[in-house]
Amino acid sequence: MKIDRRSFLAFSVGGAAGTALSPLPWKLTDDSSIWSQRWPWVPIPADGGIGHVRSTCTLCPGGCGITVRKIDDRPVKIEGQEGHPISQGGVCLLGTAGLQFLYGPSRVRTPLKRTGDRGQGRWTQISWEAALNETAEKLNTLRADGHPQGLACMAGTDHGTLPALLKRFMTVYGSPNFIGPASAKEAQEAALRAMAGVDGTVGFEVEKADFILSFGSGLLDGWGSPVRMFETFSNRQDRKTLVVQIDSRLSNTAAKSDRWVPINPGTEGNLALGIAHHIISESFYNTGFVDNFSGGFDSFKQKVLSDFSPAKVADITGVPADIISELALKFATAHRPLAICGRGRGNAPGALSETMAVLALNALVGNLNADGGIRMLPTPNYISWPDPEMDQIASEGITQPRMDGAGSEQYIYARSLPNRFFQQIEAGQSQVPEILLVTDTNPLFTLRDTKAVKAALDQVPFIVSFSSFMDETAQQADLILPDHIFLERFQDVSAPAGFTRPFIGLTRPVVAPQYNTRHLGDVIIALGGQLEGMIGKAFGWENYLACLKDTLGGKWEGMIEKGFWMDDHFAFPSWDTMFTTATGRFEFNGEKVAADPWNATAAAEGDSSTFPLILVPYDSIRLASGSIGNPPFMMKIVADTVLVKNDIFVQINPETAREYQLSDRQLAILTTPKGEVTVRIHLFEGIMPGLVAMPTGLGHTAFDDFLAGKGVNVNELIGPLEDAASGFDAAWGIRAKLAKA
């Protein structure tokens, strides 16, 4: 057959038309998807029966209730818990991403012993028996040398049975050096002890207040119990509650408040006293409270009237005098006013005077233990174990001075001073601990001046970490005895940050331990049994669960059922009985504060000619800045104005940028007296000219590839400032300079 041009064309066109009309192209598109997509490595999640377990989240001090959805044995999602007194069914992003911690690559899966140099990351896996034996041997030797106070223990929380077990262990061992946290929460507790004589926690009744004056507290940036704050904030319109945010930066909290009052950073305490000045001089204060139930008012009044006049405070804070008087008027005349303190998320305690000033302001309007005011909650008293028997080594060791100086005459109101602990070691001012136990805290990342903390850690001969994750501090350890994470263990969560009723949440295992880890409580009890002397006798429980059940007693059954215990009808004492100072009154100046509490605010470190700018850290709810870092889901939602590749952005005002000839997204060198880093510039109209703001929570060097090496840890650039009245870290920023890279 001859193929001419005509028949060829006819055949081609006919063929094309035929193919187009046939199902072939559609079949091919469908098939091509099938061929190119059915890869064996794309997982097909196993199906199964749906179940739910109620527990309590411990990823922050908020104490939220969670419900974990499971498919057979696998937890697949963390959600809120309806009807929970704190979180009311809500959940935050960190809690939601919690399962990534459970299965993540940064978990320590078995006890590890260091083989390389510190921080080199070379480990050998050892058995629990070997790990416990080695720890017990070191502890026995130190004690046999008659030097039990050479043991120090750092913990992430002060409340609950786990810290109580640790403290008991330290006591019977003979060491006073249990170093708990020192955050805004502890500063509030210190102020409460100083002014009211009450040993307890401070609750802020935001749900009932109708005028909230926030002194830089990041109510929407992770302060207190974040979910509770989100909920209160968003439904405040229904209650006609006004929120005024005092902040040097347009934080998310400032952006959502009814009013943002910009202020020079670090001067919030001065503003509180400026407002107090107006309230006192105009006699707006609650005379019923001040005249009958307070002490030291006259000297407080004199101090405030002479040193904190609106004109002077306006000069320091940058808040105009008329706004100060206006805020004072609104605060004093509100039906249920509430002043809140703790900068940002409240990770740093700040100077005691700042917290005292805000507490004094609340006292002036008479809102102590009033509806919508400050609630003073006694320390939860359910942990009442018999006093342990002490041998002579222990009795002598325990009377030695603490390495951090907390509780001494000078720092009488501080319980723990972790910053000072390391600063003293680094400066050669205190004895170096011979054994350091670290649990639930990551000082090498979270404390100011990380270089100094590292230098101090380098001097400690033996470090044992109980971390579930390979964090910065665990990397420096000699032994890691990994704990279960909160989804695998029982734990009591008491005194959640800022909550206003006696409350204990129950954390319970939602899944069997995934790796070769052990409950810290069981490890302490086991370790106690392995030590010489009377130590084992102090732990008369078979295991931690038995201890917890025994401790909670009659509350246990209800907690298993409901997931928490709460004293709904707690009767707050009235003004005539609530203060347990020597006078039985609220002491405006504090009872035994060693240094004048009303001294001027701590100035930022560094001289202004070399360092014309001021670096301030800022907290963001999208960046976890505590002992654990961001899980991958949270890294995913960090904005590209905060982090691009591994470059961190600092916020500056366009006016500052013009002055230093910097443009948006440009690389720049940021220098402070503590160090120098490369950053990128983000121009932000919501920040005061002259400031440089850097997010907290980035710059990890440990954990996994999803977090490590990204950005800069702001704590490398800021040093601590010791508050004379308390020993707390009073630093809120540091002087800095910026130059083109």
Add this chain to the structure above:
Amino acid sequence: MVIDLDKCTGCGTCMVACMAENNVPFREDETDKRLSITWMKVYKLTNGKPYPDAEICYLPRPCQHCEGHHTGHSPCVSVCPATATDYDGETGIVSQIYTRCFGCRYCMGACPYHARYFNWWDPVWPGDMEKYLSPNVSPRMRGVVEKCSFCFHRYQLALEKAIMEGRDQLEEQEYQTSCTQACPAGAITFGDLNNPEHKVHQLAQPDPHHHGRPRNPEVFRLLERLHTNPKIYYLSTREWVRRAGDNYVKDESKSAHHE
């Protein structure tokens, strides 16, 4: 869906809750936001005024589930050559069938809201993270487009339950998306826009004669003038925020979108 921008705090819990619910993958570097898969994405808007008059507003953006000017004429649905995405007249949800998508990405070009994302890589769950994957949503593979489904699997589960109980209608609370449920500020309301009993209908007051345009003057939709007829309504008491929802020439009258 109605999102109250006065309540949204920009925390991002909706984004994380969405990822956790829908088996969304992640990578070591997620800072190139064009490549970062976020079915729900929270944008930050600023009013452009200098310090201290600057204001911020956050705007969460899921898939807008556009109906188009006539049913099914959604920008993405109308361009898909593989029928991998479709508009369901019953639920008003724009679906995405991953195994039918062959990755031409026309839909991504057509979507005016950048709500669609392409899987440039095979998903990898490090450590033992595969164990937390939910069986309700199939993990996607390299080479397909994905987007918000209004948690369609939750609709299916709720409907199954209702049918088992002999009902053919869902209660308002029976079917809620993961982001709605998770938002700690209660900024998101979800329900049936056509049902006057539902809160979303009462908030948005959609006008059936004008392609669902909101009759509540404080409610707007994104890029209203494209007539995509989206199903996400935004509520804000702030004029500058409402104007940010569409493109305006400088001197255009403020109420232009209510022409």
